[in-house]
Amino acid sequence: GNSVTQMEGPVTLSEEAFLTINCTYTATGYPSLFWYVQYPGEGLQLLLKATKADDKGSNKGFEATYRKETTSFHLEKGSVQVSDSAVYFCALRETGNQFYFGTGTSLTVIP
Amino acid sequence: KAGVTQTPRYLIKTRGQQVTLSCSPISGHRSVSWYQQTPGQGLQFLFEYFSETQRNKGNFPGRFSGRQFSNSRSEMNVSTLELGDSALYLCASSLASTGASYEQYFGPGTRLTVT
Numbered sequence: 094g095n096s097v098t099q100m101e102g103p104v105t106l107s108e109e110a111f112l113t114i115n116c117t118y119t120a121t122g123y124p125s126l127f128w129y130v131q132y133p134g135e136g137l138q139l140l141l142k143a144t145k146a147d148d149k150g151s152n153k154g155f156e157a158t159y160r161k162e163t164t165s166f167h168l169e170k171g172s173v174q175v176s177d178s179a180v181y182f183c184a185l186r187e188t189g190n191q192f193y194f195g196t197g198t199s200l201t202v203i204p
Numbered sequence: 205k206a207g208v209t210q211t212p213r214y215l216i217k218t219r220g221q222q223v224t225l226s227c228s229p230i231s232g233h234r235s236v237s238w239y240q241q242t243p244g245q246g247l248q249f250l251f252e253y254f255s256e257t258q259r260n261k262g263n264f265p266g267r268f269s270g271r272q273f274s275n276s277r278s279e280m281n282v283s284t285l286e287l288g289d290s291a292l293y294l295c296a297s298s299l300a301s302t303g304a305s306y307e308q309y310f311g312p313g314t315r316l317t318v319t
Binding site: 125127129134135136137138139144182186189190191192193194195 | 208246252262
């Protein structure tokens, strides 16, 4: 079956530190992969996506590369800001199926 | 374009009652999914509707039901509420149901508290 496993939180970083949130997946076919972000009191927002192997999704300084050989889609940002504090969700979707979300990783960035 | 809207935003109900939550998708989106979010269980998939038909269903008891109307608006109903149903219920819409690359857009959620 399909599933997503992501790095346990919470993660606390100082401003301008490098961020990595690990995400690995299990899928029966060829999924698309997504990162969503949830700010306090809000719904989830799409951060970036990749639809095939070796694709790199990027947005607002965040990047993730679809690695089929390691079934991973790790989220990275070179220099985090206080405004990046949120919960980050990795997700996958295969054609005809529902979305599968990871458990979420809480990030707090301190000045 | 207006985003996904959910009503009401907050709701307090008593154990044993039933509740109906509403979701209006982004204009042109025909797929609507519902999720339950709790601190302990994370984001749990409830069901997905496309063109008034349920396409996928999660592992929730029959007390949780949903429907979609011809204008793509969707409602979910929870009967015989239990304390454990207290959660943030999120609705998400998508252009299509079958394409893996179509992302979902989420509403702000309905915060349900069962006392």
